[in-house]
Amino acid sequence: MLEFEYARSALKNGLKLEQELGTNPYKFGMVGSTDSHTGLATAEEDNFFGKISASEPSPERLTATFVANPATGKKIMDWEVSSAGYAAVWATENTRASLWDAMQRRETYATTGPRMLVRFFGGWDFVAQDANSRLPAQTGYTKGVPMGGELRAAPQGKSPTFLVAALKDPLGANLDRYQIVKGWLTRDGKLEEKVYDVAWADAERRRPGGDGKLPPVGDTVDVASATWTNTVGAPELATVWTDPDFDPAQPAFYYGRGIEIPTPRWTAYDAKRFGTQPLPSTVMTITERAYTSPIWYTP
């Protein structure tokens, strides 16, 4: 991973910089956006209107060049451009002030396009039953902090617990799994990271293999007709997870990542609608996902 090009890397570096500077300059929340220079919010794969007006739907855009620099030989093809995502904000009401406040406290998450509902709470006292209550969010706010929040000074002998939940986009694809990504600073100043699978669809049959990895959820995508079916995956995932590798002396961050089952990418819809033959290396499917703002732990 290019150290200075990714969000996760920045979050890790922030932990280290806090030791040196006394403050963490990379304590940011996550939002998604489209980067569309068309003035249109077209983040759906089946309605991607291009990032620029030159890439509006046409039979040519599947094989066209987006940008090419003859001096460096670097080239980006139109098919590599993504339809991108949305910013999701947990605000108490749909007013400008409330939305702003939510963004300031980082209670936001990013999606790559679909409108999943994602919850991520951290605290010291969550129990498994909390995930099954009528209103898990109410328990989340009462017993812990929401995404974007901070935990400090672990109580003696306790590890942080996380109440997580995700609901699929009502018009979209089922969910595959919910992961928590942890980054931490070891005692000898090294930055580490680990991805944990905390909840997944079809849990009866799917169990982590010998290598600790979950078997894939399944792929229902038919590229030729640009369709998928919700016959795999789950519409809702919710659980409480405790960090099994917690060290109260190590600063850390945790963020939630919800992943959908595979779905057709805009390239598949284009190929079907215009009958264009895609170039050999074109990516035709995508697994959409959501990233929550982190919760930071400071000893």
Add this chain to the structure above:
Amino acid sequence: MRLLKEPLLHFIALGGLLFAAHAALNPGGVRAGATPPAIHLTAADAEWLKQMWARQWRRPPTDEELRGLVADHLKEEVLSREARALELDVGDTVVRRRLAQKMTFLLDDTIRTAEPPEAELRALYETRPDLVRTPARVSFSQVFFRREQGDDRARTSLAALSNAAAHPEGHGDRLLLGDTFADQDEQALANLFGASFAQAVMALPADEGHGGGPSAAVTHR
């Protein structure tokens, strides 16, 4: 006498008549059109330019910037006068739209100061409901049950909760969308639960506990 028959004299006389007639028909005439009206840029104009600048840049313009602003303003004034003289504004859609917009603003401002009489408002309300109608909004809380486990638990809860003193705490299954909805219209509910559920909720009479219709969100698997 021979002089009066000279063609040159007749020619001069006719010429003189033509000029006289022209002068009579064009008051002001060539003399007045020869000197174009002067363009005056006053201190007030300079002040206005400074304020427009400051609004955007959050600071007053420097002397050089102000000179540039004045030069631009003058150039604009000259060009627009010439354009108007050539009647370039006639038939221009953008100009037309802008003038119509200004007129609309003017009308809006004048209308706002006049409060229509109550009787007139009431008459409008009665005769043109289509102008004043807004979508119906509803507030409710719901207790949600998963259908896989049968409808019995739902029925039991409905009976228990029909007692006004009963509390919905402890009834129902997890629903991440929450249990309380305030001031939602049909479209907002359809976005969350599907069109048929939204329609059913809007049709319920207010202020009563009800066994809800099936939720489209649940059956959508």
